[in-house]
Structures are given as C-alpha cells and as structure tokens.
Amino acid sequence: MTTTDTVSAAAPPADPPPQPLTTRDGIPLKVSLMRALRREKMRAMLLIAPLLLFILLTFAAPIADMLFRSVENGIVSNTLPRTVEALADWDETSGEAPGEPVFAALHADLLIATEKKTHTRLGSRLNYEASGMSSLFRKTGRRAGRMDEAEPFKAQFIDIDDKWGEIDTWQVLKTFSPPLTSGYFLNAVDMELTPGGIEMKPESERVYLFLFARTLFLSLTIMGCCLLLGYPVAYLLAALPARTSNLLMILVLLPFWTSLLVRTSAWKVLLQQQGVINDFLVWTGIVSDAGRLVMINNQTGTIIAMTHILLPFMILPLYSVMKTISPSYVRAAKSLGATDWTAFWRVYFPQTVPGIGAGSILVFILSIGYYITPELVGGTSGIFISNRIAYHISSSLNWGLAAALGVLLLAAVLLLFYVYDKIVGIDNVKLG
Amino acid sequence: MSALPSYASAGQRAWYYGFRTICGMIFFFLIFPILIIVPLSFNAENFFTFTPQMLALDPAGYSLKHYEDFFTNPDWQQALRNSFAIAPAATLLATVLGTLAAIGLSQSHVPWRSAIMAVLISPMIVPLIISAAGMYFFYSRIGLQGTYLGVVLAHAALGTPFVIITVTATLVGFDRSLVRAAASLGANPVTTFFKVQMPLIVPGVVSGALFAFITSFDEVVVVLFLGSAGQKTLPWQMFTGLREQISPTILAVASLMVAISIALLTVLELLRRRSERLRGLTPS
Numbered sequence: 056m057t058t059t060d061t062v063s064a065a066a067p068p069a070d071p072p073p074q075p076l077t078t079r080d081g082i083p084l085k086v087s088l089m090r091a092l093r094r095e096k097m098r099a100m101l102l103i104a105p106l107l108l109f110i111l112l113t114f115a116a117p118i119a120d121m122l123f124r125s126v127e128n129g130i131v132s133n134t135l136p137r138t139v140e141a142l143a144d145w146d147e148t149s150g151e152a153p154g155e156p157v158f159a160a161l162h163a164d165l166l167i168a169t170e171k172k173t174h175t176r177l178g179s180r181l182n183y184e185a186s187g188m189s190s191l192f193r194k195t196g197r198r199a200g201r202m203d204e205a206e207p208f209k210a211q212f213i214d215i216d217d218k219w220g221e222i223d224t225w226q227v228l229k230t231f232s233p234p235l236t237s238g239y240f241l242n243a244v245d246m247e248l249t250p251g252g253i254e255m256k257p258e259s260e261r262v263y264l265f266l267f268a269r270t271l272f273l274s275l276t277i278m279g280c281c282l283l284l285g286y287p288v289a290y291l292l293a294a295l296p297a298r299t300s301n302l303l304m305i306l307v308l309l310p311f312w313t314s315l316l317v318r319t320s321a322w323k324v325l326l327q328q329q330g331v332i333n334d335f336l337v338w339t340g341i342v343s344d345a346g347r348l349v350m351i352n353n354q355t356g357t358i359i360a361m362t363h364i365l366l367p368f369m370i371l372p373l374y375s376v377m378k379t380i381s382p383s384y385v386r387a388a389k390s391l392g393a394t395d396w397t398a399f400w401r402v403y404f405p406q407t408v409p410g411i412g413a414g415s416i417l418v419f420i421l422s423i424g425y426y427i428t429p430e431l432v433g434g435t436s437g438i439f440i441s442n443r444i445a446y447h448i449s450s451s452l453n454w455g456l457a458a459a460l461g462v463l464l465l466a467a468v469l470l471l472f473y474v475y476d477k478i479v480g481i482d483n484v485k486l487g
Numbered sequence: 488m489s490a491l492p493s494y495a496s497a498g499q500r501a502w503y504y505g506f507r508t509i510c511g512m513i514f515f516f517l518i519f520p521i522l523i524i525v526p527l528s529f530n531a532e533n534f535f536t537f538t539p540q541m542l543a544l545d546p547a548g549y550s551l552k553h554y555e556d557f558f559t560n561p562d563w564q565q566a567l568r569n570s571f572a573i574a575p576a577a578t579l580l581a582t583v584l585g586t587l588a589a590i591g592l593s594q595s596h597v598p599w600r601s602a603i604m605a606v607l608i609s610p611m612i613v614p615l616i617i618s619a620a621g622m623y624f625f626y627s628r629i630g631l632q633g634t635y636l637g638v639v640l641a642h643a644a645l646g647t648p649f650v651i652i653t654v655t656a657t658l659v660g661f662d663r664s665l666v667r668a669a670a671s672l673g674a675n676p677v678t679t680f681f682k683v684q685m686p687l688i689v690p691g692v693v694s695g696a697l698f699a700f701i702t703s704f705d706e707v708v709v710v711l712f713l714g715s716a717g718q719k720t721l722p723w724q725m726f727t728g729l730r731e732q733i734s735p736t737i738l739a740v741a742s743l744m745v746a747i748s749i750a751l752l753t754v755l756e757l758l759r760r761r762s763e764r765l766r767g768l769t770p771s
Contacts, residue, residue: 106588291507313745324527327536457620464616468613
C-alpha cells in the first residue's frame with residue numbers, strides 16, 4: 056500500500072510530458088506494483104505450502120501408490136528374470152510346452168528364489184490368475200535344490216509335477232510376465248486375460264459386476280428414501296417461523312453430530328429379532344411371536360440404517376435452498392387461481408430442484424463408499440463394493456485387486472463430485 | 488403453511504394436520520434410535536430390549552452395571568485412553584495447518600487457487616475405505632503402519648478439510664482493511680495476526696477444531712487398517728464389539744457419546760451466534 060501513497064506524492068499533476076510513473080525511489084510504478092503483487096502471492100503460497108505439502112505426503116501419495124499398485128506386476132520378472140527372458144522366444148500359440156533352455160533358466164531362478172523364499176509369494180500371486188499355482192511353486196521349490204544338473208531339466212520338472220508339461224501353466228506365466236498388467240482391473244470387472252485375449256470369466260465366477268450393480272442399486276434406494284423423508288421435513292423447517300424451526304433443527308443436527316457407530320449400534324439393537332421393534336410389534340399383535348421380522352443382516356437393515364445416517368445430509372442442503380424461496384411466489388400463484396397442488400408443483404417445486412440435486416448427489420456419493428454400516432448390519436446380502444475391498448486387504452491379501460476395485464470406485468466418486476461441483480460449487484459446502 | 492387460515496376448507500385442514508403428522512413421524516425416526524439407547528443402557532439384565540420390570544418402572548430393573556463395566560474393563564479403558572491420545576494430537580496438527588492455509592487461500596491473488604482447494608478438500612471427498620486402503624499400502628511401505636504417528640498423521644489429513652471450510656467461511660466476513668490499519672500503525676505481520684485477525688476468526692477456528700476432533704474421535708475405518716493393537720480406539724473397540732459378541736456395555740458407551748455430541752452441538756451453536764454477533768448480524 057505504501058507504493059500507491061508515494062506515487063501521488065512523486066507525480067505532481069502539473070507535469071505535462073507523459074513520463075512513466077515512478078515511485079519515490081525511481082522505480083517505474085508498473086515494476087513496483089508487480090513486485091508487490093509477487094510478494095503478496097509469495098506470502099499466500101507460504102501460508103498454504105505447509106498444508107499442501109502435508110496433504111500431498113500423507114494423503115495424495117497413498118492414493119497415487121494405490122493407483123500404481125492396481126497395475127503393478129513386477130513380481131514375475133523380479134523373481135524369475137531368466138525364465139521371463141527365455142520365455143520371450145517361446146510361441147504360446149505353438150501348442151507345445153517350451154524347450155530345455157526355459158527349464159534351465161527356471162531352475163537357475165528357482166534356486167535363488169527358494170533361498171530368498173520369494174517363490175511362495177510368486178505362487179500366491181499367480182494363484183489369483185490360475186488355481187493350483189501356489190502349491191505348484193511350493194512343491195517345486197522344495198525339490199529344486201535336489202535336481203541333477205547333468206540331466207535335462209525339462210524331464211525332471213515334469214517329474215515333480217505334470218503341470219510343468221502343460222501349456223496352460225506356461226501361458227499364465229508368460230501372460231503375467233510384463234512388469235505392468237491390466238489383470239487386476241480385468242478381474243475387478245469379471246474379465247480375465249487369456250492367451251487368446253480378454254474374455255469374460257465363466258458365469259459361475261462373476262462376482263464384482265454384480266456387486267457394483269448392487270452397490271449402485273442400494274445407493275440409489277437410500278438416496279430415494281432420503282429424498283422422500285427429507286423433502287417434507289425441509290419444507291416444514293423452511294415454512295415455520297425461525298424460533299420453532301431452530302428448535303426442530305436440533306432434531307436433525309443431533310443425529311448428524313452423533314457418532315456413526317452409536318447410530319449403527321442403536322439400529323443393530325433395535326432391529327434384532329429379540330429387539331425393541333419386534334417386541335413392540337408382537338405386543339401390539341401385528342406380528343406373531345413366531346413370525347418376528349428379520350430386519351437385520353440383510354438389505355433391509357442396510358437401507359434402514361443408512362437412510363437414517365444420511366438423512367441430515369439431504370435435509371440440510373434442501374433446507375438452505377428452500378429458505379431462500381420467497382413465499383410470495385406461491386401466494387401470487389394462488390391469487391391467480393392455482394389450486395394448492397398446482398401452486399406447489401408448478402411454482403414451488405421447480406425452485407427446489409437445485410437443492411434436490413445437491414442433496415441427492417451428496418447422499419449418493421457418501422453412500423456409494425460406505426463401509427462400516429453395511430459391514431455391521433448388512434449381513435451378506437446387504438454389503439457394498441467397499442466391504443469387498445476391505446476383505447481383499449485384510450483377509451485374502453490380494454492387494455492388487457483391492458487397489459483396482461478402489462480405483463474404479465474412486466473414479467465413480469470423482470465423476471459424481473465433478474457434477475456436484477458444477478451444480479453446487481465446492482465453495483458452497485456448508486457445515487452445521 | 489405457517490398457519491392455517493380460518494377460511495381453510497376441510498380438505499386443506501386434513502392435509503395441514505396430516506402433513507404435520509407425517510413430519511412428526513420422520514422426526515421421530517431421526518431421533519428415536521438415538522434416545523432409545525439411553526434408557527436401554529441402564530438395563531439390569533444383559534438384554535437389548537426392555538424387560539417387564541423396566542416397563543413397570545421398577546427400580547430393580549435398572550442398574551449402572553454396564554457403566555461400571557465400561558469404567559473398570561481394561562479393554563475399554565485402554566481404548567478410551569488411546570482415543571484421547573490420538574484425537575487431540577490430530578486436531579492440533581489439522582487446526583494449525585488448516586488455519587494457516589485458509590488465511591493464505593483467502594488472499595486476493597493466489598495462483599492455481601481452485602486446483603489447490605481441490606487437493607486440500609480431497610480427504611473429505613474420497614470415500615474412507617479408499618483413503619484407508621491407500622494409506623495402508625503406502626504407510627506399510629514407509630514403516631508407519633501400526634504406529635501412533637501414522638494414525639495421527641492420517642487423522643490430521645482427514646480433519647483439515649473441515650478446518651479449511653469453517654475458517655474460510657469466517658474469513659469471508661473479515662474486513663481486510665483492519666489488517667492494513669494495523670500495518671499502517673506499525674504492527675508487524677505476526678503481531679497483526681495474533682492481535683487483530685486471530686481474535687476475529689477464532690469462532691471459525693474453534694468450530695473447525697471441533698470438527699477435526701470429532702472426525703478423529705469417531706473415525707474407525709482408517710484406524711482399523713492403519714493401527715495395530717496399541718492404537719485401538721473407542722470406535723474400533725465398539726466396532727469389534729458389534730461384529731463379534733455384542734455386549735450391553737456398548738449401549739453405555741453409546742449413551743456417553745450421545746452426551747458428548749449434545750455438548751458439542753451446544754458449543755458450536757454458541758460459537759455460531761458469537762461469530763454472527765461479531766460480524767454485525769443479528770443471530771437468528
């Protein structure tokens with residue numbers, strides 16, 4: 056700011072020739088202003104930098120790592136480098152198993168691998184693609200050291216296990232020898248990489264497309280339920296006088312602020328067959344004691360609990376849009392002869408569409424990636440794709456597949472968020 | 488809608504009361520599951536429903552034994568301690584970094600502003616299971632998986648978007664000429680920040696910190712993957728309790744947590760009013 060002050064002092068109005076404006080110390084004004092602007096930018100960037108760096112290191116890097124893991128496949132070429140090299144000359148469509156040089160290379164590789172104990176890991180990796188590979192590598196690894204180096208290796212390997220003589224085994228090995236693979240992604244959409252190209256998996260082994268479809272279906276159902284329940288409440292809150300609506304707002308905000316696990320445990324307790332709701336229904340005689348409803352560990356449980364958990368996320372954006380709609384529009388419509396319904400449907404409702412869009416996308420984004428609630432109340436029929444991701448990370452240890460599924464889910468969420476940003480704007484996110 | 492006019496027809500009257508009944512039922516759906524666990528947590532039996540004695544309001548049907556279990560059981564106590572060791576550290580980190588960044592972002596000339604904002608907000612957008620998966624892979628590579636530091640860093644990253652959003656919202660109403668006035672009176676930037684800017688944006692900072700705290704305190708997915716037994720937090724203990732053998736102690740814990748959320752909600756509401764008053768608006 057000092058620059059502008061000094062400019063007026065340095066440039067007397069009586070000066071006729073159009074000299075470039077300078078500050079008092081003789082620096083052209085343009086340069087000085089640029090410098091001030093640069094300083095301001097630097098200061099802003101210095102304030103932002105620590106957090107940006109922090110987020111990049113603790114959050115963005117892990118996400119990037121996951122992207123990398125979903126295609127990474129260095130394990131075959133790292134464990135069996137010579138074999139991979141020798142296999143390059145083998146024609147997998149020839150209908151014959153590879154020749155002696157490949158087996159000699161395999162022997163050399165396995166000797167090193169068994170010493171480092173990496174052959175079992177390779178076995179379990181290849182087992183994701185073709186079953187039986189894990190035991191094949193374990194078995195061969197045990198005996199690799201006792202082979203007779205003077206005899207041909209091919210016969211000795213086939214002697215250990217017939218699989219070494221089968222083309223299928225070698226085809227899998229060759230297909231997955233490049234350092235990057237699309238195998239995990241194909242697996243994630245129920246396809247597989249075969250020597251003949253990309254094919255759909257056999258009907259009985261397809262799981263993920265179905266699971267994606269179910270995630271989509273359940274999320275849409277939950278979104279619909281939230282809209283159905285949220286719209287009237289938001290409407291009432293926007294129409295009531297501020298004092299009453301603020302009081303009622305507590306009923307929306309308290310669940311919003313209550314721990315997710317508290318709400319999930321409440322539903323787990325309520326929906327049980329021996330729980331409060333069933334007891335009440337039996338007491339009133341709506342259902343018989345023997346016919347208690349099964350409302351938990353299935354899709355019903357997931358839908359009820361998640362609708363309850365996500366409802367505030369629908370009500371709050373709807374409310375903030377409805378609050379801005381002037382009541383005089385509806386009054387004008389009525390004074391022109393519209394019935395209550397026409398006034399609502401033709402005049403009021405179209406103005407709430409942005410709120411419906413914002414709330415629906417928000418609820419949909421949140422529900423599509425939900426893990427905890429479906430895990431606890433969803434049983435087997437009410438789980439989402441995220442539960443499968445968690446399963447592959449902690450139980451089956453197929454991290455590549457978990458990463459590929461995660462990347463697909465992330466892509467869907469980011470796409471939706473882009474739409475949300477276009478409709479609502481990221482800066483308009485309000486809390487509480 | 489706000490009041491029924493005296494000339495309303497019978498149909499309008501029926502709709503008016505019918506609509507309110509429907510809304511009443513939805514409010515009931517929202518609040519009932521949270522309130523019902525409080526009386527259930529005083530059950531003298533190990534049941535998850537009201538015993539006949541409880542319904543008859545017989546004092547013998549009620550007891551504090553589940554609360555006693557919570558306060559004496561070493562597993563729960565360890566989880567409580569872990570939660571209170573992780574959440575404040577994550578909150579502090581998130582609040583300091585987030586506040587600085589929000590102030591930086593509110594300056595008038597910030598290059599690539601929207602791109603930076605998108606990166607900084609991303610922990611809030613990315614589904615937790617994906618953040619957890621990515622962090623698990625990456626942190627086990629660099630040896631942070633299963634450590635206290637790893638969990639704190641992860642929770643701080645998840646909490647920062649909330650701090651940025653709340654502080655940015657307060658800064659929208661901040662008059663920049665106050666900073667200029669302080670500078671022209673000879674205050675250096677640090678003094679200006681602490682004496683002029685900070686007192687005015689403090690409600691935003693505090694509510695951001697509360698959001699960050701509750702994010703860490705409630706978080707279970709990330710800690711489930713990143714933590715080891717030594718970082719078992721309260722939500723984690725609840726999660727395993729719910730998945731394996733569900734014990735009524737969970738209801739006592741849940742009731743205590745409802746009390747915490749009521750306290751938090753009150754603090755936030757008071758802060759919001761204070762902030763609006765400072766900005767010259769009449770609190771509604």
